[in-house]
Amino acid sequence: MTQTIHKLDRHTIDSIAAGEVIERPASVVKELLDNALDAGASVIRIKIENGGIRLISCEDDGRGMSPEDALMAVESHATSKLVTTDDLHELKTLGFRGEALPSIAAVSRLELRTRKRDAVEGTRVVVEGGELVFSGPCGLSSGTIVTCRELFYNTPARYKFLKSDAAEAGAVADLTGKIALTRPDVSFRLDRDQERREVLYTxxxxxxxxxxxxxxxxxxxxxxxxxxxxxxxxxVSGFVTTPDASRHNRSRQIFIVNGRVIQSVTLRAAADEASKTWFMRGRFPQLVLHISIPGNLVDINVHPQKLEMRFWDERIVFKAVYQALRSAFEHGAQFIGVDLSGDRRSPRQEKLQELIPQESLPDDADSAARIAPSLTVKKIKRDGESPLESPDVLGKFVEIDTVCEEGTSTLPSSNLEIVSKQKRREGTYRQTQFPTSRSIHTASEDLPYSSGTDRTP
Ligand SMILES: Nc1ncnc2c1ncn2[C@@H]1O[C@H](COP(=O)(O)OP(=O)(O)O)[C@@H](O)[C@H]1O
Ligand SMILES: [Mg+2]
Known part of the structure; x- marks a missing residue:
């Protein structure tokens, strides 16, 4: 059977919350990314021009569509993902309303090129302002390329509400980054063409x-x-910053529930509660949390853009996130900081010791401060008790007590990796610093950070 897309019945359509609204380039990108992910893509490449207003293209190496499906895909409420209302309770895919492509096609010039892996040729469908203007075969490697040109060319009212190219491009980058965080197994790349700039590459x-x-x-x-x-x-799983990398707002708190980035008062409150004792008032941790809850205990169909979610029991979700974060802060402090007094060194602390090149270490706080020029050190306290003075510590690592102003941030300089533990102690921040020319993986052993920056043309 080549046709897998079908029309939803009336009842199902009515049970679905209000239709997707394409408001700006980022909303288009969101839908195209969702579709590419639903199609099983492992590499997705997005290109935008003029903040996505002139052009958005999204290329994936997913399963592609048959010629019949490609035509059907641009029709309203055509989806391969949902058959009846019962399926709404167990949603496994990101899209399910069969509305995105037709909505985008109604307000732009949309071109769909797609080929299934086993097909001999691809299909090209062009829809402009909702009208089918071309359909026919085309050459293509397997996968799908959706190109959306001149967004809102036929709806001046919506066009008027678009922000500057830079602002729209920013929104696209922000969104793409968030979605990339939901799928570490997929490589996302975003290019802004006119600048010949790669914005993001995971x-x-x-x-x-x-x-x-x-x-x-x-x-x-x-x-x-x-x-x-x-x-x-x-x-609950993921990562959270320690208090030395806090922010003034919660914009870098990414909650991903069952693979979707969502906004949730409950989750935000759990993060606030958990970080309260570790962070100054008005400062927030940056975090990326993957939260998994059985599908029948959440309702995603409460918001047209699927940005919110309802949980069957808010308290359990709150508690799970709260506890996971609290223990991360508790363990994390010990994990990152080095307990000088201790025979109780964690395996990680041992590892850090090994990583530090012995000969390159300064033996006093002043030279340590000199090799860390970008560190905002207000005052270096040294006294008889200082670990620097203790002979068995000398040459191993340096600890400097720095008194920082509230909100002062410390940035690692190129030749210094700062592993720090900041604790609120009468307004004094204690930082443990490891001068090293090699990089220390600070969050977990053997993490291939380099792969994140490995940018191939
Ligand atoms: N990138 C893609 N790769 C493969 N199939 C796709 C892709 N984009 C869309 N489709 C097909 O087109 C259908 C309609 O897409 P869309 O309008 O976004 O609705 P929905 O995602 O809600 O089903 C999808 O159900 C899917 O079968
Ligand atoms: Mg979709």
Whole structure:
């Protein structure tokens, strides 16, 4: 059977919340990414021009469509993903309304090129302002390329509401980064053509921390500790920054429930509660949490853009996230910091010791501060008790007590990897710093950070 797409029955259509609204380039990109992921893609490449207003193209190596399906895909409420209302309760795919492609095609010039792996040729379908203007065979390697040109060319009212190219491009980048975080196993690449610039490129190596590195940058990834917890049937995993990489807002708190990035008052409150004792007031951890809850205990169909979710029991979800984060902060502090007094060194601390090149170490705080020029050190306290003075520690690592102003951030300089533990102690921050020319993987052993920056042309 070549035709797998079918029309939804009336009742099902009515049971589905209000239709998708294509508001801006980022909404188009969201739908195209969802489709590519639903099609089983492992590499997805997005290109935008003029913030996506002139052009958005999304290329995937997914399963592609037959000629019949390609034509059907641009019709309203045609989907291969949902058959009856019963399926709404157990949604496994990201899209399910069969509305996205027709909605995009109604307000742009949409070209769909697609080929199934075993097909001899591809299919090209062009729809402009909702009218089918071309359909026929085309040459193509397997997968799908959807190109959306001149968004809102026929709806001036909506066109007027678009922001500047830069703002729209920013929204696309933001969204693509978030979606990339939901799927570390898929490589996402976003290019802004007119600048010949690659905005984002994730490795797709199924390692969340590498993906965080690619999306948020090395400093954030380096400041993260793992989160893991379970409160049946809710499972939580991911990464959170320690207080030295906090932010003024929650924009980098990414909650991914069953593979979808969602906004949730409950989840936000759980993160706030858990970080309260570790972070200053008005500062928030950056985090990426994957939360898995059995599909029948969540309802995603409450928001037209699927941005919100309803949980069968908010309290369990709250508690699961709260506990997982708290123990991450508790373990993380110990994990990252080095306990000088201790015979109780963690395997990780041992590993850090090994990584530090002995000969390159400064033996006093002043020279340590000199090799860390970008560190915002307000005052270096040294006293008789300082570990620097203790002979058995000398040459191993340096600890400097720095008194930082509230909100002062410390950035690792190129030749210094700072592994820090900040604790609120009467407003004084204690930082443990490891001068090293080699890179220390700060969140977990053997993490291939480099794969995140390995940019192939
Ligand atoms: N990139 C793609 N690869 C393979 N099939 C696709 C792709 N994009 C869309 N389709 C097919 O077209 C159908 C309609 O897509 P869409 O309008 O986004 O609706 P939905 O995703 O809600 O089903 C999908 O159900 C799918 O079968
Ligand atoms: Mg879709």
């Amino acid at each position: 490795p797709g190596n199924n390692d969340l921390l590498s993906t965080i590195y690619a999306v948020f940058g090395p400093d954030v990834a380096a400041a993260m500790v793992p989160v893991k917890g379970e409160l049946s049937p809710v499972r």
